[in-house]
Amino acid sequence: MSFFENLSKIAEGITNASNFVEGLKNVSIGENIANKVAGSVLKTQTPKEPVDPETSSTTVTLDPSVENVVPICYGTGITKGIVVDAALDADNQSIWISFVLSEKTGNKIDGTPSEITFNRIFIDGYEAQFDTDGVTVVSKRDTAGTVDSSINGLIKVYCYNNGSDNQTFPFGSFGTATPAYNIFPGWNSGFKYYNFVFAVVKVTYSQEKDLTYLPDFAFELVNTMTDPGDVLYDYLSSKIYGAGIADAEINK
Amino acid sequence: MTTFADYTNISTGLFVDWYIENYSEGSGVYANNFRFSDYHRYVEFAGDTVPVGSVQTKDGYLPLQRLLSISPSKNQVQTSGDNVTITINAYEAGDYRSMSWLRNSRIEGSEITIKRAVFDDQGELLPLTIGNPVGRFKGFVESYTLRDSYDLGTGKSDTVLTLQIEDYKNYLTKKVTGRKTARPNRGGWLTGFEETVPGLQSPVLQYDQSMNNVVKIAGAKFEWGKGD
Numbered sequence: 377m378s379f380f381e382n383l384s385k386i387a388e389g390i391t392n393a394s395n396f397v398e399g400l401k402n403v404s405i406g407e408n409i410a411n412k413v414a415g416s417v418l419k420t421q422t423p424k425e426p427v428d429p430e431t432s433s434t435t436v437t438l439d440p441s442v443e444n445v446v447p448i449c450y451g452t453g454i455t456k457g458i459v460v461d462a463a464l465d466a467d468n469q470s471i472w473i474s475f476v477l478s479e480k481t482g483n484k485i486d487g488t489p490s491e492i493t494f495n496r497i498f499i500d501g502y503e504a505q506f507d508t509d510g511v512t513v514v515s516k517r518d519t520a521g522t523v524d525s526s527i528n529g530l531i532k533v534y535c536y537n538n539g540s541d542n543q544t545f546p547f548g549s550f551g552t553a554t555p556a557y558n559i560f561p562g563w564n565s566g567f568k569y570y571n572f573v574f575a576v577v578k579v580t581y582s583q584e585k586d587l588t589y590l591p592d593f594a595f596e597l598v599n600t601m602t603d604p605g606d607v608l609y610d611y612l613s614s615k616i617y618g619a620g621i622a623d624a625e626i627n628k
Numbered sequence: 629m630t631t632f633a634d635y636t637n638i639s640t641g642l643f644v645d646w647y648i649e650n651y652s653e654g655s656g657v658y659a660n661n662f663r664f665s666d667y668h669r670y671v672e673f674a675g676d677t678v679p680v681g682s683v684q685t686k687d688g689y690l691p692l693q694r695l696l697s698i699s700p701s702k703n704q705v706q707t708s709g710d711n712v713t714i715t716i717n718a719y720e721a722g723d724y725r726s727m728s729w730l731r732n733s734r735i736e737g738s739e740i741t742i743k744r745a746v747f748d749d750q751g752e753l754l755p756l757t758i759g760n761p762v763g764r765f766k767g768f769v770e771s772y773t774l775r776d777s778y779d780l781g782t783g784k785s786d787t788v789l790t791l792q793i794e795d796y797k798n799y800l801t802k803k804v805t806g807r808k809t810a811r812p813n814r815g816g817w818l819t820g821f822e823e824t825v826p827g828l829q830s831p832v833l834q835y836d837q838s839m840n841n842v843v844k845i846a847g848a849k850f851e852w853g854k855g856d
Contacts (some may be wrong), residue, residue, distance in 0.1 A: 432853060432854075433851045433852060433853040433854035433855075434851075434852045434853055435849050435850070435851060435852070436849070436850040436852045437847060437848065437849055437850070438845055438846070438848070438850075439846065439847075440809065440842045440845055440846050441809070441842070441846060442808060442809060442810035442839075442842055442843060443808060443810075444808065444809045445806035445807065445808055445809075446806055446807045446808070446809060447806075448806070458809055459845075460809050460838070460839060460841070460842050461838075461841045461842070461845065462841075462845050462848075462850060464850055464851075464852060468851060468852065468853060468854045468855070469853060471850055471852045476809060479806075479807065540838075564837075566836065566837040567836075567837050567838050567840075568836045568837075568838060569836070569838045570836050570838070572838065581852055581853030583853075588853065590852075616807055617806045617807050619800050
């Protein structure tokens, strides 16, 4: 009788866990294996202690690195960005994280400045819906249109498309612009984020709303620079992230 | 169509144009072209002129003959990274000893163009359909080495200059690496750059603190939600 024939025979007679293990032993599949199964199946489960909301917490570790390279977004793209800073509020209930998303790109060949805007923002793969201030997330929505409002007010997303002084808002949202260094704990006006497109997120811990983990964020960026010629020119001429070739040496 | 098969005797030479934008012999910095070849005589090509003020006043290519050796380069249609080594044996005699310009000039990044020319048995350029001379390699000096030796027996010294040259593709690949999320990298890039950005004044950008905390938070544990 084959291994699987034995197993199916045992399965027919299963009424409880001990019966199952005894069956395994009886057909000599392997005493050792059966004993291990018995050890795990029959082990008495120790009930967990109820979690005290006052003392529970989540340990968050991040993996920024000085070796990470800032991406450059042309056209439309979704990026998770690179973590470059994090901090807790004074009461440890909110964590702030700064994600660098892209370099701000330069001028097109015709001299028009390119601009990067934020289209949609995704939280755990669901599209975030924003309050009237343009930063507070009121809900997340799946592709079928189902809305989950459990995170209402617990997450704030601040978008910047050209350094700390240039706050922008996701497509369809509006609000009052505030420099990033005025909201992120510990920052001062020296945190310029020169030429960076970046986002600052604030997530507030909540056992009640089951927000005890750091959600996965993704940002859809739209760059007005889309033509291949403009992109190549930008990459060749940028002194910050490109080849830094002098304008006079590029045959446009 | 004229091809090599139409000739019974031909000779060929490699012609090097070395353009050093920041050339200096100690005082003053200016652009300079050095032109030399492994051919046996001085050659001038139509349209080639050295910049005014160059140390080399002649427009043509000086014959270094066997003092010059150039390593082989790739020969393929598709663009691919390549590098070439040029070795110049600068013997004691003549002005070749005066190598102080190597110390004072910005050699790394200077531009090298190598052409190949084909001549008939009279030493005249062949009228080839593909053109003559034709380009063989173009790139930038990535590094150079200078080796001096002195023979105690004969009292002769020898100087060998070796240039390591990368082509455009390799050069751009190394240059286009993006900006790292590191403080020194940002400072290095932005020093002097800010002058070209209207409305932003030096040295503020140099001290942009945006990446100050990258190292500090790497691996740090945040006890998020922990009550007092």
